[in-house]
Amino acid sequence: MSATVRQFDHAPYQHVITAEVRAVAEHAVAVDCTVFYPCGGGQMGDTGMLRDEAGHSMPVVDTVKGEQGLIWHRLDGELPAVGARVELELDWARRYRLMQMHTAMHLLSVAVPFPVTGGQMTPDKGRLDFDVAGDALDKAAITERINGWITEDLPVSVEWITAEALAANPELVKTVGVAPPTDGGQVRLVCIGEIDRQPCGGTHVARTGEIAPITVKSIKNRGARNRRITLEWQPTGEGGTS
Known part of the structure; x- marks a missing residue:
């Protein structure tokens, strides 16, 4: 079949x-x-x-x-x-919200340039876990950087490369211990302007300007080297949506 x-x-x-x-x-x-x-x-x-x-x-x-x-x-x-x-x-409203949040997760992985050890998202919030040892992470600075890229309205595109090309460029893979999805030996890359290019099989918006403004809700320690960063939409009244 x-x-x-x-x-x-x-x-x-x-x-x-x-x-x-x-x-x-x-x-x-x-x-x-x-x-x-x-x-x-x-x-x-x-x-x-x-x-x-x-x-x-x-x-x-x-x-x-x-x-x-x-x-x-x-x-x-x-x-x-x-x-x-x-x-x-x-259910398009739900899917579109997931597309926005998934793209915001990619921006978070650029704002915090450390290996990603896990992640999850819902239509309302998303979180990534990072392998960070001893680095102080600033909620306000990360929020400002991500919202800056949203304001820039960067294009989001897809390209395909071979598994061999990915193996020759291991720096494209940000996740630890998780193999990127492949389709017949091809790897799908999601590219955001000139700031990000990484394997991903998920759904994303076409431009960062489609993402509602976000805020870093929390940064929590989940072990000696694990930092969990959670994003949420900015509450109504602060320039975003609830």
Whole structure:
């Protein structure tokens, strides 16, 4: 069985697609192509709606990766049969917020130039863990730097390189102990202006100016060398959104 086509890799703003059901499991279906991002890389799986040809709607409550490159959509309702044509529609407001936050996480990794040991995000906040020994990190300075790049409205683009090219340029990988995602020997790079270029399989906005202003909510010690930095949207009244 062929892998699910990851439409979001090339068209992250597409939020509706027609697909064919390829496999059915308990409470979930896999399709031939999808705009739904599966949970991974710290980004939550997409949610939304699936509609069958009879017009019945079923909520998609999560999206996850499966074997052989399949992407599974977990449903709350009766499952369509294999071979059925369905329409998948994202909860776009939630996805777009995740795209904003994921791009903000990349900016954080530039503002704090240390190895990344972990990360996670929701539509409302995101955090990265850094391997930092003895360095004083300033919340206000990091916030100002990230919001400066947001104000600059830098372009965000994608390019593909071979796994061999990545191996020859290991400095592109910021995460510790996590291999970048590959697709047939190709590695997807997300590039932000001239300031960042790193492997990533997640979804991002097209320009940093689309990100609402953020604030560094906290910097916490999680061990002798681990610093956890959490970003949140600036509260309403401070130039951002709640």
